[in-house]
Amino acid sequence: MNAPLRLGIAGLGTVGIGVVKTVRQHSALLSARTGRDVSITAVSARSRDKDRGVNLSAYAWEDDPVALATRDDVDVYVELMGGTDGPAKASVDAAIAAGKDVVTANKAMLAIHGQSLAEAAETAGVSLRYEAAVAGGIPVIKALTEGLAGNDITRIVGVMNGSCNYILTRMESAGLSYDEVFAEADGLGYLEADPQLDVGGIDAAHKLAILSSIAFGTRVDFDGIELEGIERVSINDIRHADDMGFKIKLLGVAQRTGRGLEQRMMPCLVPATSPMGQLQGGTNMVAIEGDAVEQIVLRGPGAGEGPTASAVMGDVCDIARGVRLPVFGQPAASLEQADRATAVLPAPYYLRMSLVDKPGALAKIATVLGDAGVSIDRMRQYEHDDASAPVLIVTHKTTRADLNTAIAAMKSTSVLLSDPVVLRIESV
Amino acid sequence: MNAPLRLGIAGLGTVGIGVVKTVRQHSALLSARTGRDVSITAVSARSRDKDRGVNLSAYAWEDDPVALATRDDVDVYVELMGGTDGPAKASVDAAIAAGKDVVTANKAMLAIHGQSLAEAAETAGVSLRYEAAVAGGIPVIKALTEGLAGNDITRIVGVMNGSCNYILTRMESAGLSYDEVFAEADGLGYLEADPQLDVGGIDAAHKLAILSSIAFGTRVDFDGIELEGIERVSINDIRHADDMGFKIKLLGVAQRTGRGLEQRMMPCLVPATSPMGQLQGGTNMVAIEGDAVEQIVLRGPGAGEGPTASAVMGDVCDIARGVRLPVFGQPAASLEQADRATAVLPAPYYLRMSLVDKPGALAKIATVLGDAGVSIDRMRQYEHDDASAPVLIVTHKTTRADLNTAIAAMKSTSVLLSDPVVLRIESV
Incomplete structure (x- = not known):
């Protein structure tokens, strides 16, 4: 049996408490599966006195998550506070600098600081794992x-x-x-x-x-x-x-x-x-x-105490088993800056519009769509009892640029009572 | 960059050829993701001359998969021949004994010999991976x-x-x-x-x-x-x-x-x-x-060249990245022999039967079900134009034992024209 793996958990909300419960309830299972004991040594949260329904007295308490993240008796810093910056970022930075592995559920922090965090973790030779950051319990x-x-x-x-x-x-x-x-x-x-x-x-x-x-x-x-x-x-x-x-x-x-x-x-x-x-x-x-x-x-x-704790524990088990991977699947230094493409891919669109209830209104809309090269797959006019006629159109595949041209032209026809609702139709 | 990872592939059917194609087409991607080159050094199949649509001349050929599995220039033996025993088993045994990591898609071999293979692999300190053995491309x-x-x-x-x-x-x-x-x-x-x-x-x-x-x-x-x-x-x-x-x-x-x-x-x-x-x-x-x-x-x-090759390559990438896990998730020696339970869990059942088309037939069936403690959720008798009346019953949750008692009693009623079709209803 290898040395125990000692967790320090910052953030004792729903997810943090879920992790505490899992570590306690599944100690035999975790050690069977990872070949070592997984334990919690210290925790941190905003309020020490709050009743969280579990007895935390066996764990050291730190008011400051940075202090928790750098404790000698913590191998893995589990950040479950959230927030793009602030204590979450400061403590994860500190944990990496101190050579600790990190598990986090913090999507906001990773979406903004992911590159620099990954570079720091890989330079320090520590794991930075975040299964719980995306889609809850789904691995x-x-x-x-x-x-x-x-x-x-x-x-x-x-x-x-x-x-x-x-x-x-x-x-x-x-x-x-x-x-x-x-x-x-x-x-x-x-x-x-x-x-x-x-x-x-x-x-x-x-x-x-x-x-x-x-x-x-x-x-x-x-x-x-x-x-x-x-x-x-x-x-x-x-x-x-x-x-x-x-x-x-x-x-x-x-x-x-x-x-x-x-x-x-x-x-x-x-x-x-x-x-x-x-x-x-x-x-x-x-x-x-x-x-x-x-x-x-x-x-x-996608959320909840159990499912999110399950994702956190998957990461913890990987670390306990000695799995080490680049943070985003390949070394952070080798990740490219992607060119941004917007609305390049054509798609069918759904359009809902209110037209003045006069002869020829619909024909005008159909004409401007055709002029912009947008072809109509289906069109429906609904019954109505006022002067505004609700019309739905599903187009064939078109680019957003052509559609925008058509919509600009519609607006100058004087048959449109308000801006149309435009929703992309995606095949999945 | 670490040393290249060298594959030996035995079995050049759909899946084997899929793996060959993937390794060739994705060499840049594989080395970016695993930190090392992944290459094929040798292959083996039943017939050397068959046209498989890919040029295999760059790889050493072995007629005997055991010889392939133990080559000095093979790090990972990829077994894609199939079969519970025979060459598949012999070559995997040989690969493990020679200290090679093994990737296989062979569900039959693992279902029968999984325990002994896992013990051998763990004793030898090699990986034995089999993502492709279950549910094709799904990890x-x-x-x-x-x-x-x-x-x-x-x-x-x-x-x-x-x-x-x-x-x-x-x-x-x-x-x-x-x-x-x-x-x-x-x-x-x-x-x-x-x-x-x-x-x-x-x-x-x-x-x-x-x-x-x-x-x-x-x-x-x-x-x-x-x-x-x-x-x-x-x-x-x-x-x-x-x-x-x-x-x-x-x-x-x-x-x-x-x-x-x-x-x-x-x-x-x-x-x-x-x-x-x-x-x-x-x-x-x-x-x-x-x-x-x-x-x-x-x-x-669940199958096919691409999806199954995807699963094989997932395992190869893990090995290339240095991931080592117990074969069945915990050390093979610690796996327990489960007690077998059969039909313990109650469930609703679907019953289809043909009854003689006489008054009271349905009542008799309902009575024997009730006597056995099986309660009826829904019952339908379908229109018919001969002497046999098709009847469907969906029961409430019941044990298979109670249901069997009821069916035995039905058979002695003389209203049943043939053995009933019995299907369990599962909630998913």
């Missing part, structure tokens, strides 16, 4: 970095924010507005302290940026993501999309194009019958496409 | 052994033979009989040389035995699997099941019970709307349930 980092290492990865597509998927599927099932379901989700504690991180797509985009880096051998480029949240998705669009055989999902897509790396996180339509279209509630799903493997799809709980 | 061995190592695994459920799933879904979509689709699949080359391995459930059971061992820390116990193939599934049952909201799948289930480990591979009903129920064609799907992670579901191609 997607491992699948991508290790299991599919023999593939040229061609595309990543995923639903990676459970709260947004909860809101969108709940709007549909309960027939409620975005604002109503948002309030409900917030009340249930389903949203981050800053809900904009969820509904603005930022949290999901952090995750996408991390997956992109591994998939394409590029430096994490969060700012290169075309980003749009779900705040403007209306129950009308959900219903109309359903009517045409689609569901609306906050979908992340990363794909190499001839002009660079295209990364998008935005509400999209996906076929209602596809695995992604059928995804309900807070579940996450990531599809990985590679030249050899074709497509694999991973599905599981 | 399920990695997910279970590593990603979910912090979990007490509670259940594994999966569709792990693409050919069977192809047959069952094709029967339904084309309205063809088992024999018709079997002939079609055989003609298309979808079945093993010995088709009984596929349709008899044996191939899938080999895979289940391997997953069970990792999940539950037990010795591979293929003989402990309750096994039934799909040969007796009729188009009638597929239609009736569909009518009641179910699909029929060849489903593997491994689960710990109070009396031991229950392993089953048999046609089951699953809800039509479940991810498993919606699985079409040759795709595989494995759900893993653990105390922390709840449930993750992995889906992907």
